[in-house]
Amino acid sequence: MAVVKSVKIDGESIHVFKSAVYIFEASSGFTLELDLIVSEVVVKKYKKEDNLIIEIEFEEGHLIHSIMHVKALAGGLPQLNLFCELDHPDDYYYLDLVNENDSWFPNLEEGITLEEIRKVEMPNEDISLKLRLPxxxxxxxxxxxxxxxxxxxxxxxxxxxxxxxx
Structure with a gap:
């Protein structure tokens, strides 16, 4: 499997805790898929966007620039799924090909905890308190x-x- 070195979303580098990038083959065609474990802050920032400009740099030197759709994945850890349709999957020969009938899908949550993610980037939330004080x-x-x-x-x-x- 190709190893992701860095990811930029709309030109901004994000911290990636774990990732998997692959070509997904379905009866409807091929898609480039990038699954990411990121911070809650990153999910909150991008989950409502329809399309994002993504730059993926791989450790072996390949670089992918693409406009991709985004989905926030439900689960225990903050995850994004970025994807786009492909006309020529052979151009991405260095990526694994996953068929819709395959039982293999990456389990990114294994070996990382929410506490570890929050040590890198802790989200802040607004809260209102009603207090009775002197x-x-x-x-x-x-x-x-x-x-x-x-x-x-x-x-x-x-x-x-x-x-x-x-």
């Missing part, structure tokens, strides 16, 4: 900048978590 604390909170409060709460939660869950 008025002097509320007045102080209102004078603080959002970025400062985010850091303060994040530090408090990590410190609390370490003390109570280790």
């Amino acid at each position: 008025i002097d604390q509320i007045e102080w909170l209102k004078t603080q900048k959002k970025a400062h409060l985010n850091e303060l709460v994040k530090e408090f939660i990590y410190d609390y978590w370490k003390k109570n869950h280790t």
Whole structure:
């Protein structure tokens, strides 16, 4: 199997934890398929796009530039499936050919955890909290900048978590 060295989406390099690239042969024709384990941040950024400009660089030196469709795959780890139709699959002789009747499909989730992915790129989510606090604390909170409060709460939660869950 060809080993992916790097992937760029719309000119931006992304961190790829695991990947599989192959030609898929179905009765309707051939498609170039790129399955990726990426961060949750990358999935969130690209999952709603219809088409992306993809650059795949392989360790042995081949380079593929293509406009590909994107699908976010359901499962335990954040995954993208990028694909495009091929007229001339022989041009990609260095890629594995997978037939729709084959039982082999790459299991990318094996050997990697969500915790390892989040060590590289931790997603941030917005949350709203309703608190009942003394008025002097509320007045102080209102004078603080959002970025400062985010850091303060994040530090408090990590410190609390370490003390109570280790």
